[in-house]
Amino acid sequence: xxxxxxxxxxxxxxxxxxxxxxxxxxxxxxxxxxxxxxxxxxxxxxxxxxxxxxxxxxxxxxxxxxxxxxxxxxxxxxxxxxxxxxxxxxxxxxxxxxxxxxxxxxxxxxxxxxxxxxxxxxxxxxxx
Numbered sequence: 001x002x003x004x005x006x007x008x009x010x011x012x013x014x015x016x017x018x019x020x021x022x023x024x025x026x027x028x029x030x031x032x033x034x035x036x037x038x039x040x041x042x043x044x045x046x047x048x049x050x051x052x053x054x055x056x057x058x059x060x061x062x063x064x065x066x067x068x069x070x071x072x073x074x075x076x077x078x079x080x081x082x083x084x085x086x087x088x089x090x091x092x093x094x095x096x097x098x099x100x101x102x103x104x105x106x107x108x109x110x111x112x113x114x115x116x117x118x119x120x121x122x123x124x125x126x127x128x
Contacts, residue, residue: 018125019068022118026067029117030074033110034060037076037102044105045098047086054080058098076102 038060049055057080065071076099078087089095103110122128 014125014127018121018127021121021124023067023072025117025121025124026072026114027063029113030063030072031060033106033113034063034074034076036106036109036113037099040102040106041076041078041098044101045096046101047096047098054078054083054086057083 038058041058042055045055047054058076058078061073061075061077063072063074065073078099085093086096087099088097119128
């Protein structure tokens, strides 16, 4: 009989590190994506912002939850009371989708940022 034994403890340790790094790196990516979307929504909107309140109310939300628990969330929100009417329109007014447009313009960059975060976590764990 022939047998080969090997020590898997370095792999186990690397996987433990990977778990921590995944949460850290992906949370940072989500935080950065939120800021990027906020900046894009503020810069490229098509509505006429007479008072500056709507643009100023557009903010990135701090990420909450955990990537590993599949509860990580982040985003951008405009808190002006009339923001929804501008974004979605009404029966009397056209929609000026400033948040939706920001996502369309930054989607590929956002996806690349998450992919880079995953790659960085794998690298930090010593698995690449």
